[in-house]
Amino acid sequence: MGKSQEIFREGEKYIPGGVNSPVRAFQSIGSTPPFIKKGDKAVLWDEDGNSYIDFVCSWGPMILGHNHPKVYESVVNAAKNGLSFGASTEVEVEMAKLIVSMVPSVEMVRMVNSGTEAVMSAIRAARGYTKRDKIIKFDGCYHGHSDGLLVAAGSGVMTAGVPDSAGVPGSVTRDTLTAPYNHLEEVKDHMKRRGEEIAAVVVEPVAGNMGVVLPKPGFLEGLRKLCDAYDAVLIFDEVITGFRLAPGGAQEYFHVLPDLTTMGKIIGAGMPVGAYGGKREIMEMVAPLGPVYQAGTLSGNPVAMAAGFAQLCILKEHPEYYQKLNETSDAFFQEIEKITAQSGKVCQVNHIGSLGSIFFTGEEVFDYARAKTADTQAFARYARYMISHGIYVAPSQFEAMFLSLAHTKEQLDRTLCLAREGFSSGF
Ligand code: KE4
Numbered sequence: 024m025g026k027s028q029e030i031f032r033e034g035e036k037y038i039p040g041g042v043n044s045p046v047r048a049f050q051s052i053g054s055t056p057p058f059i060k061k062g063d064k065a066v067l068w069d070e071d072g073n074s075y076i077d078f079v080c081s082w083g084p085m086i087l088g089h090n091h092p093k094v095y096e097s098v099v100n101a102a103k104n105g106l107s108f109g110a111s112t113e114v115e116v117e118m119a120k121l122i123v124s125m126v127p128s129v130e131m132v133r134m135v136n137s138g139t140e141a142v143m144s145a146i147r148a149a150r151g152y153t154k155r156d157k158i159i160k161f162d163g164c165y166h167g168h169s170d171g172l173l174v175a176a177g178s179g180v181m182t183a184g185v186p187d188s189a190g191v192p193g194s195v196t197r198d199t200l201t202a203p204y205n206h207l208e209e210v211k212d213h214m215k216r217r218g219e220e221i222a223a224v225v226v227e228p229v230a231g232n233m234g235v236v237l238p239k240p241g242f243l244e245g246l247r248k249l250c251d252a253y254d255a256v257l258i259f260d261e262v263i264t265g266f267r268l269a270p271g272g273a274q275e276y277f278h279v280l281p282d283l284t285t286m287g288k289i290i291g292a293g294m295p296v297g298a299y300g301g302k303r304e305i306m307e308m309v310a311p312l313g314p315v316y317q318a319g320t321l322s323g324n325p326v327a328m329a330a331g332f333a334q335l336c337i338l339k340e341h342p343e344y345y346q347k348l349n350e351t352s353d354a355f356f357q358e359i360e361k362i363t364a365q366s367g368k369v370c371q372v373n374h375i376g377s378l379g380s381i382f383f384t385g386e387e388v389f390d391y392a393r394a395k396t397a398d399t400q401a402f403a404r405y406a407r408y409m410i411s412h413g414i415y416v417a418p419s420q421f422e423a424m425f426l427s428l429a430h431t432k433e434q435l436d437r438t439l440c441l442a443r444e445g446f447s448s449g450f
Pocket of ligand 1: 045047140422
């Protein structure tokens with residue numbers, strides 16, 4: 024038994040499932056996880072000394088790669104002054120100004136500690152602002168694990184959300200309505216019937232949690248129009264897309280402005296950071312300025328701010344990085360498409376910028392119902408093959424691949440070569 028497996032077995036005695044987040048257990052690909060010892064640039068090393076080209080990138084934060092010298096130096100310098108004070112620091116103001124300068128619709132922003140907290144808080148602000156209770160979310164979109172958002176796909180329009188997790192009371196999810204992603208008509212029906220009750224529509228502008236699913240032309244624009252027509256708050260959950268598709272995220276990429284934006288991942292450069300922000304009139308509802316309460320011991324933590332601030336400064340100062348990353352990623356995923364097609368395997372490759380997914384289905388994947396047609400066993404064989412050959416892909420059909428500016432041509436070529444071998448060998 025290797026060291027990772029030993030540590031995993033030991034961990035299972037003290038941590039539920041041996042992991043601090045379910046996807047890390049590798050259950051959906053029928054394997055056990057490598058325990059990572061180190062990351063540098065686009066490479067990870069596990070406790071057994073195996074190296075991997077990393078396409079998880081900590082689920083998105085590491086757009087500059089692991090251990091970026093400027094990020095590292097910022098963290099060390101901040102840490103020398105103390106880790107946390109429970110009092111405000113200048114870097115929090117600098118961070119807020121930087122985010123406002125980068126994200127088109129954000130006029131005011133509040134830092135929190137995770138994407139979950141960001142979305143939970145944004146929804147509370149929207150409810151406080153509109154004095155309405157209902158929200159609309161989309162099947163297959165994940166917005167963190169707050170009770171009201173752990174909602175199974177409704178069976179169609181007007182289905183009050185059904186809890187997707189034990190321990191979530193139906194009373195909490197009854198205000199969560201669901202609709203299929205990319206299906207504007209179902210949202211229109213919700214609005215026609217209950218528009219005056221709907222506080223917000225929350226959406227991943229590019230879905231990354233059912234695998235990568237792109238918005239159909241007009242979908243985001245249609246949500247904008249419907250929210251305007253019914254005075255509902257449009258919330259873009261940009262925890263994945265923020266600062267990734269463009270400096271200003273998906274809202275810059277698609278030219279559709281939400282009222283609130285939730286952020287995470289890249290904003291912390293690997294440290295625990297989330298944020299929500301948007302229209303001043305909504306954000307001014309938030310305590311201590313307004314009646315919507317939200318707080319956090321470590322919100323705006325100076326060491327975490329130092330990491331995120333360093334990364335965002337680099338991204339803002341080098342807008343050309345996005346063209347490079349998006350062009351490199353586009354070419355990579357187009358090669359993956361060719362490889363799957365030449366292998367005769369029935370696959371769909373959805374990708375946009377440095378995000379992509381291989382679905383093992385013949386169906387075009389534009390919503391959760393289609394995503395669920397994927398052969399998860401085939402995906403598991405693919406993932407086990409790639410990981411065993413040193414390519415660290417997401418251990419779930421319903422996650423994204425992430426590329427970074429640290430991935431070299433040689434590493435991408437090696438990945439494509441192994442994918443070609445794997446797909447043709449019929450893993
Ligand atoms: P966190 O609470 O995990 O920081 O963020 C929740 C969240 C919110 N919104 C979107 C669009 C997200 O993708 C996430 C979290 N993403 C997953 C990966 N799909 C985190 C990985 C995990 O759960 O371990």
